[in-house]
Amino acid sequence: MSADVGRAAEQVARQSYGKLIAFLAARSRDVPAAEDALSEALASALRVWPERGIPDKPDAWLLVAARRNLMQSARHRTVEANARTTISLALEEAEERMNEAGNSVFPDERLKLLFACTHPAIDSSVHTALMLQTVLGIEARTIARAFVVSPQAISQRLVRAKVKIRDAGIPFTVPPRPALPERLVAVLSAIYAAYGLAWDGLDGEEAHQSLAAEAIWLGRALLSVLPDEPEAMGLLSLMLHCEARRNARRSGEGRYVPLDEQDTALWNAKMIAEADALLRKAGGFERFGPFQCQAAIQSVHAARRLSGSTDWQALTTLYAALLVMKPTLGARVAEAAVIGRASSAAEGLVRLDRIDPRAIAAYQPYWAVRAFLLARAGDNPAAADAYVTAIGLSDSPAVRAFLADRLEESRRTISG
Structure with a gap:
């Protein structure tokens, strides 16, 4: 198998997997069977494409192959005749639609x-x-x-x-309003x-x-x-705010850059504007929820692009509201980090100390924040220990390298 064929199959699988499964499962009402059929289709692609070439519409090829696998599987199972007919007609229609000249789109x-x-x-x-x-x-x-x-x-x-x-x-349907x-x-x-x-x-x-x-x-x-669901607006706003900073999260050399050190010129201004517009629209419904609150937190960070500074007090207020609505471990750790900046490192550490020790044993952000606050409080030996724990719990090479630099700073301070 050539590397090009392997990459093409992997790309199609990654980009179209959910769309193909949803299309097949919505008609067969059988998620495992749809997954098995698509897996077999992908295996067939890796056998056939090296000989015949990558098709112009690889997702269409996979849908047709998966449809055939699904029908073959149905024939080997005891199913009601009308159910089999429904599957057959729906997927025959899909095959015809997919093979129409120039048409590479099927319902998502x-x-x-x-x-x-x-x-x-x-x-x-x-x-x-x-x-x-x-x-x-x-x-x-x-x-x-x-x-x-x-x-x-x-x-x-x-x-x-x-x-x-x-x-x-x-059923594979968007539920009626009362059940939403x-x-x-x-x-x-x-x-x-x-x-x-x-x-x-x-x-x-x-x-x-x-x-x-x-x-x-x-x-x-x-x-x-x-379109009138404010939390759906809040979620999209939240993701757009985060995505707007993607290019600033790594340096040119691939090193991790924390939020408050990022170059705001690298942030996507258009994406930030869309996120803030969504947040304002959501606010008009006067049904403030956790996703809107998290989006508002990211909006405060995004404002540094214009003001040149971060409003830590505003963040403290928003995190207090978030914890009322959704007191997750991540929110509690983030609130402690913000309080450590808005008030004092000592107060931030007090907030961390209130968290159940059983919950944070393997939670990497807790140890990274704890190390940061301990260093700010001047307790470098304890900070060094926390940095070691945070490094051990991180899956990211870039984050580990960043924390290792902070660890070295703490150790230099101890020895110096």
Whole structure:
């Protein structure tokens, strides 16, 4: 297999996986079968493309191949004749549409799959992981690392959830308005979790940039379906504010640059303007929620581009509001960091000390913030110990190098 063919297959898989799964599963009502059919299609591509060349519309080729695999699988299972006919007609229509001259577009039904994954019949603890894998094609081991569980445990939960979708006949639809609020929270959280994986994984730049773009696309698609939902606006605003700083998060040499040291000239002004416009529009509905609050926090940081300084007191107020609505570990650690800048390092450390020790043992941001505040407070021996822990818990080479430099500064201060 040539390297070009391998890269082409990998690119199509990454860019079209969720879209293809959603299209197939929405018609077959069987997520595991759709995944198996697409996996076989990808394997076929790696066998066939080196001989015949990469097709002009590789995603169309994969959909047709997956459709055939799905039908073959259906013939080997005991299914109702009318269900098989429905699958056949829907996918025959898809094949015809895909093969029309010049047409490489098929319906993107990932939002339907997102809402299927948050159905009340499915254990809420697996909603986000299920959406990350089925809609965006993220591997179980990556999801397991993000949720701090074993790959085996998360794989078993995902398999059970997918079987539940099939056996319970869960519909692939955006639910009616009365059922939206509870389901919407899970969808918003899953989209943001996908963006978070991209944000944390900048060392694998191309793949993670693609994931970030997919998450933002899903945010836009959700807002197009729910144009009057302020939290959907807040989520999109939040992601755009973060994405606007992508080019400033690494130096020309690839070194990590913390937010307050970033060159604001490298921030995307157009993206920031769109994010702030969304936030203002969301505010008009007078239903302030956690995603709007997080977007407002990022907007305060973005204002440094114009003012030249960061309003730490405003950030303190916003984090206090966020913790009332959503008291997550990440929010509590971030609030301590902000208080350490707005008030004193000692006060920030007091906030960190209030967090349950069992929750922070393997939480890298806690140790990085603790090390930073200890250094500001002048306790360099303790700061050095915290930096060592933070370095050991970081998956990013760039972040580890940055923290190692801070560790060396603390050690020099001790010896000097």
